[in-house]
Amino acid sequence: MSFKTILSVVGAKDAVSDISKAIELSTELDAHLSILAIGTALPPIASDYPVATAWIEQRQAEINALLEVRQNGEDMCRSNGVSFDTDYLYDDRFILESNLSMRALYADLVLLGDGARHDSDIRKAVVAGTVFDAHVPLLLAPAKGKSSLRPKNVLLAWNSRAEAARAAKEALHMLIEADAVHVVIVDPDSSYFKNGGEPGADIAAFLARHGVKVVVEQVASGERSVEVVLRQHALEIGCDMIVMGAYGHSRLRERVFGGVTASILEDCEFPVFFAR
Template identity: 55%
Template sequence: MLFKTVLAVIGSKDQAADIHRAIEVATKLGAHLSVLAVDLSLPPTVGDYPVGTAWLDNRVEDIKALHEAADKAKAACETAGIPFDLERYYTEKAFLADTVFRRALYADLVVMGDKTRAVSAILNSVVDGAVFDAQRPMLLLPGADRPVEKVKTVMLAWNSRAEAGRAAREAIDFLSNAESVHVVLVDPDASYQASGGEPGADVAAFLARHGVNVTVDQLPSGGRPVEDILRNHAVEIGADLIVMGAYGHSRLRERVFGGVTQSMLENPPVPVLIAR
């Protein structure tokens, strides 16, 4: 596998499921697991100045909880017997993306479980720092009730854009080792300039040269949201992994995601690998 270092970002609350999922992924990949335990400090409100003891007490409790979560994550890694390192950061939201960026530079893959993703401020900062700034692929893991299976069937969401192309390249190891890969195009643009003579044929040929067993699925939306089409098709083909580009743009350091990206970030039906 090409993924030799996996960076797992976990929070300080309900982190047990997320760290165990990250350990599971690192073990399957035979990779070193780099754990980043984070929590966000709440700035005092205007009415709190001068800063009162209640706000300081909350910070002390937050830091204590973060240290406890990090200690439990360390124990879980030691029990699993995998190579790992661990750091903890208690920081403000404005600085978290940069912290993740600097750690993601030295990772091949970033993973996040559903408990950590439930905190939107952490989720958006991690995507900002890892996917947009460090240009690293991110694996979004579903709930603990859905184990990380061997990747036999992959669905590649394709629209002939740069983000989709980068996602395909980042996931090429998964694609070439899968039993089948479905390249899915929703309402594809049939113009030659957009998708070649036949939508999906170019990327299928590219993947086939890597030994990928590829099928092209052109799907009509019928006016339904693209994310719904992708979710339903992933279930129909029994996909173990969805690969897709991350779409959005920067606005004053806040990322604004497209509907498909945001939907998959918040509630992926199966593990989703996104890249920018």
């Protein structure tokens, strides 16, 4: 499946850079671009009149900033000849999640640029609403370097879990076109209920049947965290995309993501394709 509709979620900060990345990726695939500018609404304040007035004014200022982002997005898309639509949302985080989930149903891919990614409320709302609720893949595009949906050298983070398999299948058309796909297993466990007798062999065989040029790489952590190992290995092999599953806990814990997912979400110098 190719990506024909990309939903780009941007905030008020560094929006021009995020929109530029989205336009580049949409142009690369001749895809339709939906730009959604979002902001987390200030909670109501029950206080004296002057404070309440300041609260209302600040809310309006934040809405105006999103409207400006939306207008900039429209202007940039028109000047680049991109098929597009734009909208904005300003509400509390959980309503944002619900709206993002609904909108993601009509997209092949959700894009989160570096500016919006570093707003923790936006980041959490986007991941929860799209990857976890709508089960739509998410691409994190770093500020530096070129992001591409036609990567040539891919690192597939593998741990023999359903989420990792889902990510591989969602990214399959990209993996097929890549020059090399590195299936990377950190501290493999050859027991039956872990990675199997030959860790990585099963997913490598599956991918090879689809024509993927795949190599399995078993990496020892040396007591480093998994996310540090993945970043370092990605740098060593010169990959231009990391593909991985997203992992999380129950809704009762507000979807507190597992350590690897959380760390990669917060900061990674490579484009990261998440699915669950």
